[in-house]
Amino acid sequence: MSNSKILANGVDVYYGSKQALFGISMDIKEKEVTALIGPSGCGKSTFLRCINRMNDLIEICKVSGSIKVDNQEIISEKTDVVSLRSKIGMVFQKPNPFPKSIFDNVAYGPTIHGLVDSKNELEEIVHSSLKKAGLFDEVKDRLNEPGTSLSGGQQQRLCIARAIAVNPEIILMDEPCSALDPIATAIIEELIDELRLNYTIIIVTHSMQQAARVSQKTCFFHLGELIETGETNKIFTNPDNTKTQDYITGRFG
Amino acid sequence: MNNSVAKEKIVSLRKKRSLEDMRFKYYGFTAMCLSLAVLVFLLYTIFSKGYTAFQKTIVLLEVDYNQEVLKLTPDSSDEDMEKGKFFRVKKQAIENFFPDLSKSDIKLVKKLFSINVDKEIKDYFLENPEVINTKQQIWVTAHSDVDQLLKGNSRRDVPEDRRKLNDIQLSYVDQLVEENRVKQVFNNFFFTKADSRHPEIAGVAGSFMGSLFTLFTVFILSFPIAIGASVYLEEFAPKNRITELIEVNISNLAAVPSIVFGLLGLGVLLNVFGLPRSTPLVGGSVLALMTLPTIIIACRASLKAVPPSIKEGALAVGATKTQAVFHHVVPLALPGTLTGTIIGLAQALGETAPLIMIGMIAFIPNIPTGLTEPSAALPVQIYLWVESAERGFQEKSAAAIMIILIFLFMMNAIAVFLRNRFERKW
Numbered sequence: 001m002s003n004s005k006i007l008a009n010g011v012d013v014y015y016g017s018k019q020a021l022f023g024i025s026m027d028i029k030e031k032e033v034t035a036l037i038g039p040s041g042c043g044k045s046t047f048l049r050c051i052n053r054m055n056d057l058i059e060i061c062k063v064s065g066s067i068k069v070d071n072q073e074i075i076s077e078k079t080d081v082v083s084l085r086s087k088i089g090m091v092f093q094k095p096n097p098f099p100k101s102i103f104d105n106v107a108y109g110p111t112i113h114g115l116v117d118s119k120n121e122l123e124e125i126v127h128s129s130l131k132k133a134g135l136f137d138e139v140k141d142r143l144n145e146p147g148t149s150l151s152g153g154q155q156q157r158l159c160i161a162r163a164i165a166v167n168p169e170i171i172l173m174d175e176p177c178s179a180l181d182p183i184a185t186a187i188i189e190e191l192i193d194e195l196r197l198n199y200t201i202i203i204v205t206h207s208m209q210q211a212a213r214v215s216q217k218t219c220f221f222h223l224g225e226l227i228e229t230g231e232t233n234k235i236f237t238n239p240d241n242t243k244t245q246d247y248i249t250g251r252f253g
Numbered sequence: 254m255n256n257s258v259a260k261e262k263i264v265s266l267r268k269k270r271s272l273e274d275m276r277f278k279y280y281g282f283t284a285m286c287l288s289l290a291v292l293v294f295l296l297y298t299i300f301s302k303g304y305t306a307f308q309k310t311i312v313l314l315e316v317d318y319n320q321e322v323l324k325l326t327p328d329s330s331d332e333d334m335e336k337g338k339f340f341r342v343k344k345q346a347i348e349n350f351f352p353d354l355s356k357s358d359i360k361l362v363k364k365l366f367s368i369n370v371d372k373e374i375k376d377y378f379l380e381n382p383e384v385i386n387t388k389q390q391i392w393v394t395a396h397s398d399v400d401q402l403l404k405g406n407s408r409r410d411v412p413e414d415r416r417k418l419n420d421i422q423l424s425y426v427d428q429l430v431e432e433n434r435v436k437q438v439f440n441n442f443f444f445t446k447a448d449s450r451h452p453e454i455a456g457v458a459g460s461f462m463g464s465l466f467t468l469f470t471v472f473i474l475s476f477p478i479a480i481g482a483s484v485y486l487e488e489f490a491p492k493n494r495i496t497e498l499i500e501v502n503i504s505n506l507a508a509v510p511s512i513v514f515g516l517l518g519l520g521v522l523l524n525v526f527g528l529p530r531s532t533p534l535v536g537g538s539v540l541a542l543m544t545l546p547t548i549i550i551a552c553r554a555s556l557k558a559v560p561p562s563i564k565e566g567a568l569a570v571g572a573t574k575t576q577a578v579f580h581h582v583v584p585l586a587l588p589g590t591l592t593g594t595i596i597g598l599a600q601a602l603g604e605t606a607p608l609i610m611i612g613m614i615a616f617i618p619n620i621p622t623g624l625t626e627p628s629a630a631l632p633v634q635i636y637l638w639v640e641s642a643e644r645g646f647q648e649k650s651a652a653a654i655m656i657i658l659i660f661l662f663m664m665n666a667i668a669v670f671l672r673n674r675f676e677r678k679w
Contacts, residue, residue, distance in 0.1 A: 098581060
C-alpha cells in the first residue's frame with residue numbers, strides 16, 4: 001500500500017454566493033492515476049484546480065477546508081503558491097503551448113526556477129522531458145519551430161513535457177484528451193500509463209472508457225458532491241451507490 | 254401550417270431577403286466609392302497646389318569680385334574674408350544687370366532678387382576664394398514674386414496696381430526668360446531652411462525637426478507610462494470601485510478637447526513650473542497627456558485579447574504573476590500596443606490647438622537642435638503659412654501638408670511593419 005500524497009478534508013468552494021463543492025474529502029495515493037468523473041458542472045475541474053491553487057485566478061472563487069500535499073496544508077494564506085505549482089504540474093483541456101519555439105516551451109519552467117546552470121544542462125532537461133512525453137523523436141529536428149505549429153495531440157504532449165520539465169511530483173490533467181482525435185488520445189493514454197511510474201496523476205475526464213483504461217482509482221462527482229470513490233475496477237463493475245451505477249451505465253449525465 | 258404553405262412562405266421571403274443583401278452590398282459599395290472620390294479630390298488639390306513649392310526660380314547674375322570693391326586682397330585671411338563688403342559687390346552686379354539702368358530702374362531690378370542673394374554671393378566667394386578679381390556668372394535665388402509669376406501662380410492680366418510686379422518689372426522678367434537667364438530648379442531651401450518672412454527662402458526643416466523632437470518627447474513620456482498603467486489595470490489591480498472609476502475616467506480623458514490640454518500646459522507647465530515657452534519639451538509633454546488615454550485604451554484592449562490560457566500555462570509551471578505577465582502576456586500584446594502608440598503619435602503629430610496655447614506658434618527662423626529650444630511644429634507651420642498674405646506661402650502650405658501626410662504615412666507603415674513582424678499566432 002503506497003502512501004497518501006494528497007489528503008483533502010471538507011473542501012467547500014464558492015463562486016460568489018453559489019456553492020460549487022460541498023465538503024469534498026479525498027485521499028490520493030502516491031504514484032497512482034486517480035480519475036475524477038461526473039457530469040458537466042459537477043465540480044471535478046474546480047476540485048482539480050484547488051490542488052494547485054489555480055482557482056486563485058478567479059476572483060469570486062472562495063475555497064475553504066483543508067488540502068494537504070505531503071502533509072503540508074495548501075489552502076492557506078501562507079502557502080507559497082509558486083513553489084506549490086512547481087511541485088504540481090498541470091495539463092489543460094485545450095493544448096496551450098506558448099507561442100514560442102518547442103525548445104523554449106519546455107525550457108521555460110526550468111529557466112524561471114533556476115534549475116539549470118548551463119546551456120548543456122538545459123538542453124538535457126528539455127530533451128529528457130520531451131522523451132518522457134514521447135514527443136522527442138517526432139520533433140528532434142525542429143526544436144526551433146513554434147510549438148503552435150504542432151498537431152493538437154503533439155501540442156498536448158508538449159504541454160505534458162513542459163509540465164514535467166520542472167520535475168513535479170504530481171500532474172493534474174483537466175480533460176487532456178477532449179480536444180484530440182482517437183489516435184492522439186490513445187497515445188496520451190499510453191503516456192499516462194508510463195508516467196504513473198514516476199508521478200502521481202489526477203485526471204478529469206468525461207470519457208468513462210478512458211477512466212477505466214488509465215486509472216487505478218476513480219472518484220464520482222455529482223452536483224458538487226463526491227458520491228463515491230474507490231478502485232476503478234469496483235466503480236465500473238459494482239458501484240455501491242445507485243447514482244454511480246446510473247451514471248456509468250449512461251442513464252443520466 | 255402545412256408543408257406546402259411553409260415552403261411558399263420561405264420562397265417569397267427568400268426573394269425579399271436576397272434583395273436586401275443586394276441593397277446593402279450596393280450601399281457599401283457606394284459609400285466606399287464616395288469616400289475614395291473625396292480622398293482623391295483632396296489629394297489632387299493638395300498636390301496640384303503644392304508641387305510647385307518643390308521648385309525655385311534662379312537667375313543668372315554676373316558678379317565682379319573686385320578686390321577694391323570687396324576691400325579684400327588675395328592674401329586676406331579667412332576671418333577677413335568673412336568681413337568682405339559683399340553688399341557692395343551685389344549692388345554693383347545689380348546696377349549692371351541690364352545695360353543703361355536709371356536709378357529708379359535699379360530699385361525695380363533689385364526687387365527681382367531674393368534677400369538671400371547677399372549670402373549666396375558671399376558663400377560662393379568663400380567656397381572659391383580664387384575668384385577674386387574675376388567676373389563670375391552665378392545662379393542666385395529670384396524673389397518670390399518672380400517665382401510665382403513664372404510658375405503661373407500670380408496673374409499678369411490684372412491692373413498694375415493690383416500686381417506685385419509692375420509693367421517695367423514684367424518686361425524685365427520677360428527679357429530674362431528670352432535670354433535664358435532664368436530657370437527653375439529643385440528647391441533645396443524648402444527642405445533645409447526654417448521659416449522665413451520671405452517665401453522663397455522659407456522651408457519646413459525647422460518645423461519638421463520641431464515635430465520630430467515633440468513626437469520624441471511624446472513617445473518617451475507616454476509609452477512607458479501607458480504600458481505601466483494598462484498592465485497594472487489589466488493584470489494586477491483589484492476589481493473594485495476605485496479601479497472602475499479610474500477606467501471610466503481614462504475613457505473620458507480620451508474625449509477631452511485637445512485645447513484643454515493646451516491650457517493645462519500653459520497654466521501648469523509654463524506658469525507654475527516655469528518650463529521654457531515654445532519648446533518641444535513642453536509641447537511634447539502636453540501632447541503626451543493628450544495621447545496617454547488613447548495608448549492606454551489600445552494597450553489594454555490588446556492585453557485583454559491575449560488568451561488567458563497562455564497566462565494559466567505559465568502560472569501552472571510555477572511562474573510568478575509578474576513573470577507570467579511580462580514573459581508571456583505583454584510580448585503578445587506588444588504589436589497591438591505599438592499600433593495604438595503610433596496611432597496616438599499620429600494624432601499628436603496633427604494637433605495644433607494645444608501647441609498654439611503653449612506658444613509654439615511663434616515665428617522661429619532657426620532649426621531647433623534640442624528639446625529646450627524654441628521651435629515650430631508642422632501643423633502650426635501650415636497654419637501660419639495659410640494665414641500669410643504672400644502668394645508664395647500658399648504653395649508652401651500645400652507642400653507642407655504633403656510633408657505631414659508623408660510623415661503620417663511612414664508612421665503607419667512602421668506600425669504595419671511592427672505588427673506583422675511581432676505578431677504571433679496561437
